[in-house]
Amino acid sequence: MASFRNIAVLGGTGQVGRPIVKALIDADFTVTVVTRSSSLNPKELNGTIFVTSDYTYESLVKIFAGQDAVVSAVAAGPPIVAQKVMVDAACQAGVRRFIPSEYGSSSIDQPLEDFKKLMAPKTQLIGYLRAKCRLHPHFSWTCLSGGALFDVGIHSGAWGFSVSERTATIFDTGEARFDSTTIPTMAQGVVSVLKRPVDSANQYLLIRSFIVSQSEILADLEDITQSKWRVSYVNAENLRQEGWRLLAGGNPKKGIESIVRGALFQGQRDISVSQDILANTQLGLPTTNLRDYLESMV
Ligand SMILES: NC(=O)c1ccc[n+]([C@@H]2O[C@H](COP(=O)([O-])OP(=O)(O)OC[C@H]3O[C@@H](n4cnc5c(N)ncnc54)[C@H](OP(=O)(O)O)[C@@H]3O)[C@@H](O)[C@H]2O)c1
Structure with a gap:
């Protein structure tokens, strides 16, 4: 070809x-x-x-x-x-x-x-x-x-972090891990x-840059900003169900956002894929360190 x-x-x-x-x-x-x-x-x-x-x-x-x-x-x-x-x-x-x-x-x-x-x-x-x-x-x-696009999740506030206010909304325990x-x-x-x-x-x-959880991101953000962030907690399942109600009620934007957050951050599950099926090496992609990348963003 x-x-x-x-x-x-x-x-x-x-x-x-x-x-x-x-x-x-x-x-x-x-x-x-x-x-x-x-x-x-x-x-x-x-x-x-x-x-x-x-x-x-x-x-x-x-x-x-x-x-x-x-x-x-x-x-x-x-x-x-x-x-x-x-x-x-x-x-x-x-x-x-x-x-x-x-x-x-x-x-x-x-x-x-x-x-x-x-x-x-x-x-x-x-x-x-x-x-x-x-x-x-x-x-x-x-x-x-x-997986989830990292920059979008952080910048849009969808993942619950506000850098300017030093606040975090944590879903369930914040331990759910996923590809990003x-x-x-x-x-x-x-x-x-x-x-x-x-x-x-x-x-x-x-492909993936890293496997992340909200807790890991928060720990790095607190370290980078040298401050303790104010944390509030949300039940992920309630949010997920509310999302489907919003979607059925004709509010796709808010509905989809709530479903995605409620499902992605639920419990302590790890939905990351096995390293050996990733195409990062095949595509010659550079490795990225979570903390360094976050530091460059904030
Ligand atoms: N996994 C994740 O975390 C994540 C996050 C964000 C996005 N995504 C995925 O990335 C892809 C792009 O999303 P995005 O957020 O970059 O989209 P976006 O910024 O909302 O829109 C991308 C472009 O789509 C065009 N567009 C908008 N409405 C359209 C319509 N009705 N018909 C045709 N074209 C239209 C517009 O181009 P013009 O104005 O130039 O026509 C717009 O600039 C999607 O598949 C999305 O699901 C994934």
Whole structure:
């Protein structure tokens, strides 16, 4: 398989997409960011071509002509389903690799029932990609999963930490452990996949920066800030159930956030995956130290 050069990125103006675009530019790919005409997100990033699309099949086929790969980083929710049209258009345009918008917890081998339900559209898209590859031998896919995205969890406050106020909301005991990946490592993962097209073809790749728990993060934050943080406690199961009620009541944003936190931080379970199935080495990803990374963030 010849190497890739021209990459189209959808959702490249978002919180995950933007760092991916930056990493691709830094790695000397020619990057075209496809953005909705209705988008209000900033459209400047040195070295990047921006094109608008109404995301119809015809518009995308035109834009994808001459692209070697399409990387999607579109938002969770309805845009995940809309990726089917992107896949159809990529096949038609002769694109050789499609990376769908995954980047989080595994959508094909998911230990948490709540996550399985929320991720059903992502799982279905992978089935769709597999079927397309059988019909179009030139076409291939790669998925990257990194557990919970570390920077998003910390910066958004979703993991219960407020650096400015030195407060922590701990769910249950704070001992639940899970895989987490930093956004720079995830972006580097996308670059590595596109630099190693043969190794990564038609694979669901798991990566991680570290295994974390809320307690470990809090201990490092207290050490870094040389202060004792004010801690309050929340029952994870109550939060999880409240999340499903909110979702059923028409509040998807708050509902999904509560379900994710309630399920991820529950009890003392460890849902991290075994080291030997990780693709970090295959992709040549650098190791990251939790404390050092946190220190660089705060
Ligand atoms: N596991 C985790 O912890 C975690 C955390 C965050 C995200 N993620 C995953 O990462 C991926 C990207 O998420 P994100 O948070 O970066 O998303 P985001 O910032 O909310 O949105 C990404 C981009 O999607 C495009 N978009 C928004 N609404 C759209 C619509 N209705 N139709 C088509 N495109 C639309 C926008 O691009 P334009 O405005 O340029 O069109 C936007 O910049 C998702 O798969 C998400 O599930 C995982």
